[in-house]
Amino acid sequence: MRLFWEHGYEGTSLAMLTSAMGITPTSLYAAFGSKDALFREAVAAYNAPENSPTDRAMLRPTAREAVEEMLRANADAYVDPGTPPGCMVVLSGINLSEGHEDVGRHLAELRGQDRAKVRARIVRGAEDGDLPAGADADVLADYALTVLHGLSVQARDGADPERVQAVIDAAMAGWDAMVRTFGDAARTGGAGRTP
Amino acid sequence: MRLFWEHGYEGTSLAMLTSAMGITPTSLYAAFGSKDALFREAVAAYNAPENSPTDRAMLRPTAREAVEEMLRANADAYVDPGTPPGCMVVLSGINLSEGHEDVGRHLAELRGQDRAKVRARIVRGAEDGDLPAGADADVLADYALTVLHGLSVQARDGADPERVQAVIDAAMAGWDAMVRTFGDAARTGGAGRTP
DNA sequence: TTTTTTATGTAGTGATCACTACATAATTGC
DNA sequence: GCAATTATGTAGTGATCACTACATAAAAAA
Numbered sequence: 001m002r003l004f005w006e007h008g009y010e011g012t013s014l015a016m017l018t019s020a021m022g023i024t025p026t027s028l029y030a031a032f033g034s035k036d037a038l039f040r041e042a043v044a045a046y047n048a049p050e051n052s053p054t055d056r057a058m059l060r061p062t063a064r065e066a067v068e069e070m071l072r073a074n075a076d077a078y079v080d081p082g083t084p085p086g087c088m089v090v091l092s093g094i095n096l097s098e099g100h101e102d103v104g105r106h107l108a109e110l111r112g113q114d115r116a117k118v119r120a121r122i123v124r125g126a127e128d129g130d131l132p133a134g135a136d137a138d139v140l141a142d143y144a145l146t147v148l149h150g151l152s153v154q155a156r157d158g159a160d161p162e163r164v165q166a167v168i169d170a171a172m173a174g175w176d177a178m179v180r181t182f183g184d185a186a187r188t189g190g191a192g193r194t195p
Numbered sequence: 196m197r198l199f200w201e202h203g204y205e206g207t208s209l210a211m212l213t214s215a216m217g218i219t220p221t222s223l224y225a226a227f228g229s230k231d232a233l234f235r236e237a238v239a240a241y242n243a244p245e246n247s248p249t250d251r252a253m254l255r256p257t258a259r260e261a262v263e264e265m266l267r268a269n270a271d272a273y274v275d276p277g278t279p280p281g282c283m284v285v286l287s288g289i290n291l292s293e294g295h296e297d298v299g300r301h302l303a304e305l306r307g308q309d310r311a312k313v314r315a316r317i318v319r320g321a322e323d324g325d326l327p328a329g330a331d332a333d334v335l336a337d338y339a340l341t342v343l344h345g346l347s348v349q350a351r352d353g354a355d356p357e358r359v360q361a362v363i364d365a366a367m368a369g370w371d372a373m374v375r376t377f378g379d380a381a382r383t384g385g386a387g388r389t390p
Numbered sequence: 391t392t393t394t395t396t397a398t399g400t401a402g403t404g405a406t407c408a409c410t411a412c413a414t415a416a417t418t419g420c
Numbered sequence: 421g422c423a424a425t426t427a428t429g430t431a432g433t434g435a436t437c438a439c440t441a442c443a444t445a446a447a448a449a450a
Binding site for chain 1: 202203204205206207208211285286287288289290291292293303306307331333334335337338340341342343344345346347348349351352354358359361362364365366367368369370371372373376
């Protein structure tokens, strides 16, 4: 998992995997079937619900708290010096040669699931009344995920943890401002686009 | 350039390059010296100042306009269906096997240069008075670049151009809110952290 | 124990990797 | 025209890729 996380699917060779695991190719193939299948199991372990900061964050009482904790908890993990920087789901399938597009699609689907979770939490916030009824869940979810994905690149560039938290301060200020425009739009009937 | 842009440094083989260029390996090596050197030339062409939306954006009269145009112009390029999605400098060196770390460092340095340009433009905005004197150029630059880098991943996931612009609306609302806290901090002596 | 099943290591599969020696073709200088 | 130089294609370099046939070793079943 750590090798795939750090070097990506194609940047990790079977030789690297077998030497890191202390086993031979035969054992690896008996246990996992193929490099593809092993990668998928590694991603599944990385993305397991019981370890997922995102899943945990969605339990927060308001949509805003949920999104903020999602950003902060994931960012903490991204810059944790004990693990490779950034998010495995975001980074490990960025560069693929022809013939491995399915790996990229699999990861894109997982990112889509995260987006769906955030979007659903936003919709619930609007229903619960902690967000304006007119809040655009698609835009807010895209915004939150754009910041989240950007933090993976920042982490790869060795971002300072404190500054990452300051970036999230700014991002949440943007969240609040955007939510306010939705509230205003609901009251005035406007389109909600910031001038 | 397009192959490296789309598949990354290691995801692009010499066979792909020679067949796309319609030349033989001999000619490629006579002209460029090595795959590394060709990649660097491709990145240089991609990142040329005369084509750079970022450089052009920095000429805007205020720091806010400069940052907003940087985001919008780059985002337009990221989702342009005529070119690979996302930013070559951000994406093409994400997954590297052992022994090619210098490629990653080279791209990270280019990202650092972009950050420095944005930071310098913010500092100038504070000097010019279109930003509060206490504005934290590091935080604002990191925030802008985090959103920018996140947009590359969104583009890879096939983000809708209109929704990308809406995300930038939210991001700029965040910029304004963050700038406001710096102004408030300057007036009240507070630390400037959004609660 | 003896047999059967399961797990593992050795050694090598063809394919592809980046790269190049060598020969031929095109171009240039005289 | 003729020699020197430059450019290009052919064919192959050793290394490494993901993967596996085969044989041996360990464990389980009889």
